[in-house]
Amino acid sequence: MHFSEDDLRAALSHQDPSPDFTQRVMASIGQASERRRKAADARFASLVPPAMLRWAAAGVAACLLLGTGWFDFRHTEGERAKEQAMLALRVTNAKLNHVFVRAGLQHTGPAEEENSKIRKEHL
C-alpha cells in the first residue's frame, strides 16, 4: 500500500484532550504546591520542635525586657551622679569663697550669688 507524507501528516494530526484538561492541570498544580508547602513546614518543624521554638521566643522577650530595664537604670544612675557632682562643685565653690573673704582676698565671679543660693539650699 502506498501512502504519502501528507497521509502520514493527516494521520498524525493534532488531537484535543478532554475539555476540562486545563482545569485538571491547574488543580494538580494547586495540590502539588500545597504538598510542597506542607513538606517545607514539616521540615522546619522537624528542625526546630515547637517547644524549643516557644522557649526561644520567651528567651528573646526576657532578654529584651532585661536590656531595656538595665539601660533605664544606667540612665537614671548617671543623672543622679551628675546632679551630685554639680552640688559638690557648688559647695566647694562656696567654701572657697568663704576662705577668700576671710583671708581678705577679692574673689571674682558669681561667688556671692552662689554662696547665698547654697546657703538657702542647706537651710
Place this chain on the structure above:
Amino acid sequence: MTGNRDAGNAIELALRKSARGDNPAFAEIVQEHQRMVFSIAYHFLQDRALAEDLAQEVFLSLYQHLRDIQSPEHLKYWLRRVTSHRCIDQKRRRRQELTLEEAELPAPEANTVPNDPMLAERLQKSVALLPERQRIVVILRYQEGMGPGEISEALNMPVNTVKSTLHRALADLRKKLERKIGEARYAFF
C-alpha cells in the same frame, strides 16, 4: 504573521507572569500548548487516559521549571523534548506492549485516496507498532513538522541517526501496511 507575533508576545507575557507565580497566566500557557503535548503522547501511547496523565505531568514539570524557560520558542522546544522523553520512559517502565490485533483492523480497500480516514486510522495503528525510537521520530517529524536537526536536539541523537531512523520507520510502515492488505485480500478470496 501578525497573529503569530501577537500570540508569541502573549505567551512571552504569560511566561513572565507565571514565573512570578501568576496561575491564570500559566493556565493560558497550558491552553495554548495542550493540543501539541497531548497529541505527541496520544500518538505514541495510543491511549487517551495515559496520554492525558502524561501531558498533565509534563505541565506540572513545566510549572516547576518556569524560571529556566527563556522564550516562547524555548518553551515549545522544552515541551516537545520533555514529552518525547517521558513517552519513551513511560513505555520502558511499563513494558506494556500494545495489543493491537491485526484482525481488528478494518478491511482494507484496494485503492485508497489521500487523507482517507481508513488509511489514516491504519497508519496511526501502524505507527503505534513501531519501535519506540522510530515512533517518536515519526511523530515529531510528521505531527510537529520538526526537521532532522531539531529532532536530533530534542532526542539527543546524531542527525544522521535521526535520518536513518526515519528512513527505516517509513520502510517498516510500508511493509506493515502491505502485509495487512495482503492478509485482507487472502481472507477475502
